[in-house]
Amino acid sequence: MTDPNWTVPDDAYAALGDETRLEILFELADHYEAAWSAGWLSFSKLCDRVGVDDTSRFNYHLQKLQDEFIVKENEQYRPTIAALYVVTAIRSGTYDGETAVCESVTDERCPHCDQPMVARHDEHLLLLACPDHGTTLGYPVPPVAASHQSLETLVELALRRHAADIESIRRGVCPYCWGPATISFPRETIPELYLQLETVYATVACEACWMSYPVPIPSLLGSVPAVIALYDDHDLTPLAMQRGSTALSRVSEVELLENGTAEITISLDETGLAVVIDGDGTVERCQRIG
Ligand SMILES: [Zn+2]
Ligand SMILES: [Zn+2]
Structure with missing residues (x-):
């Protein structure tokens, strides 16, 4: 759910809606490595590289990009992190080479x-x-990734990134x-294309961007030290919390308590953990069982 305070300013749409301006961002991104030793580009050098003859026209384009996408310092122009993200998004999303x-x-x-289970890389999504019975993992992976990595590696990396994402959330x-970012539970409905697990789901979402998806409540616990220790006691790596028969979502039971918290009981062989999290995912209590 996007908060009105977090919408994209009109200037940003306008700034990027022009080929020359995108080329300026691409040129600056390509100069990134050289900038460590040679500094960023002056007006004339940047103008030369983009190949615009009319300097007043070029100045107009730079003005449009300034502050949001380009910063002028000591008569040199450097890209902002937002500009580099734009370049990354366009380049990784439009790879037209062969995908393996x-x-x-x-x-x-x-x-x-x-x-x-079948792993599939479908242009922009790894499934x-x-x-x-449906999808257990759907993670954004741009087309370029499949050109130089095996599907197996991509699945493992997507799972690791997903775990890091949950930790960040x-x-x-x-x-x-x-x-x-926020966590809320219980989530009432799960999309039909999801592999339906017998657990309670939460919704993770961002107030500023598009991110919003269901997560089984036990899967929120992958970075809790006591949970990592429990898996380690069984010689299981953190990846085992996410996949196969030892996945947190498969070895846990969830009980929603009246005060809005959730109790998650994780059982591995004879041992386990009871973890209570509050409404925003903070661990309130954690107790070893067995
Ligand atoms: Zn099945
Ligand atoms: Zn966001």
Whole structure:
């Protein structure tokens, strides 16, 4: 849910709606490495590199980009982090080379039918799914990734990034835009394309950008030290909290308590943990069982 205070300023739309201005950002991004030793580009050098003859016209374009996307310092122009993100987003999203593997069967089994889960990279999204019961992971991965990495590596990296995202969200920071992120539960409905697990879901969302998705409540606990220790006692790595039969969402039971908190009981063999989190995901209590 986007708060009106966090909408994109009209200037930003206008600034980027022009080919020359995008080229200026691309030139500055390409100069990034050289800038460490040679500094950023002067007006004339930048104008030369973009290939514009009319200097007053070029100045007009620079003005449009200034402050939001370009900062002028000591007669040199450097890109802001927002400008570099724009370049990254366009380049990674429009890769037109050959993409290697697109789909492969994994060792992971569907909890409903026991058939192998299939990993698929679908241009902009990496999916791990049971063909009959739905998706257990859907993570944005741009087309360029599949050109130089195996699908197996991409799945592992997506899971690690997803875990880091949840950690960031639990600290109240959106992993995509660094705006304010929130956790709320219970979530009433889960999209049909999701692999439905017998657990209670939360919604994680950002007040500033598009981010919003359901997460099984137990999966919020992957970075809690006592949970990491419990898995470590069973020689299980943090990745085991996210996938397969040892996934937190599969070995935990969730009980919603009347004061708005949730009690998550994690059971691994004979041992376990009871963790109570409050409405925004903060751990209130954590107790070893067995
Ligand atoms: Zn299935
Ligand atoms: Zn955000």
